[in-house]
Amino acid sequence: MDPISAIGSITTLIEGGKAVGELTGKIVECMRSIDEEKAAIMHREASGGVTASMRATERLIRKKELEAAEKALYEVIVNTVGFSAWRELQEMRK
Numbered sequence: 794m795d796p797i798s799a800i801g802s803i804t805t806l807i808e809g810g811k812a813v814g815e816l817t818g819k820i821v822e823c824m825r826s827i828d829e830e831k832a833a834i835m836h837r838e839a840s841g842g843v844t845a846s847m848r849a850t851e852r853l854i855r856k857k858e859l860e861a862a863e864k865a866l867y868e869v870i871v872n873t874v875g876f877s878a879w880r881e882l883q884e885m886r887k
Contacts, residue, residue: 796830799823800862804869813874817882820866824886827859 800823803816813820834852870879 796823796826797858797862799826800866804865807869807873813870813878817885820870820882821885823866824863824882827863828886831856831859 799819803820803823806816807813834856867879870882
């Protein structure tokens with residue numbers, strides 16, 4: 794699952810009136826996917842013809858994309874159901 798696409802879908806559903814409680818499983822799965830991808834970013838090997846600086850730039854860009862998507866999800870959840878719901882999701886994420 795691409796976490797950025799998943800967050801976009803989840804955000805759209807929440808903004809459309811879907812209850813966060815109904816999406817808890819998807820949200821936690823998506824958050825774990827973000828964590829896994831962030832960890833994997835540092836271990837990716839260069840593919841043919843990619844220099845170390847190009848690889849570093851690609852990693853940084855993807856990390857920033859993941860952070861922005863996670864921030865967007867945070868804002869939707871906090872603005873919809875409050876910070877306590879975000880904290881609960883963070884606990885489930887572990």
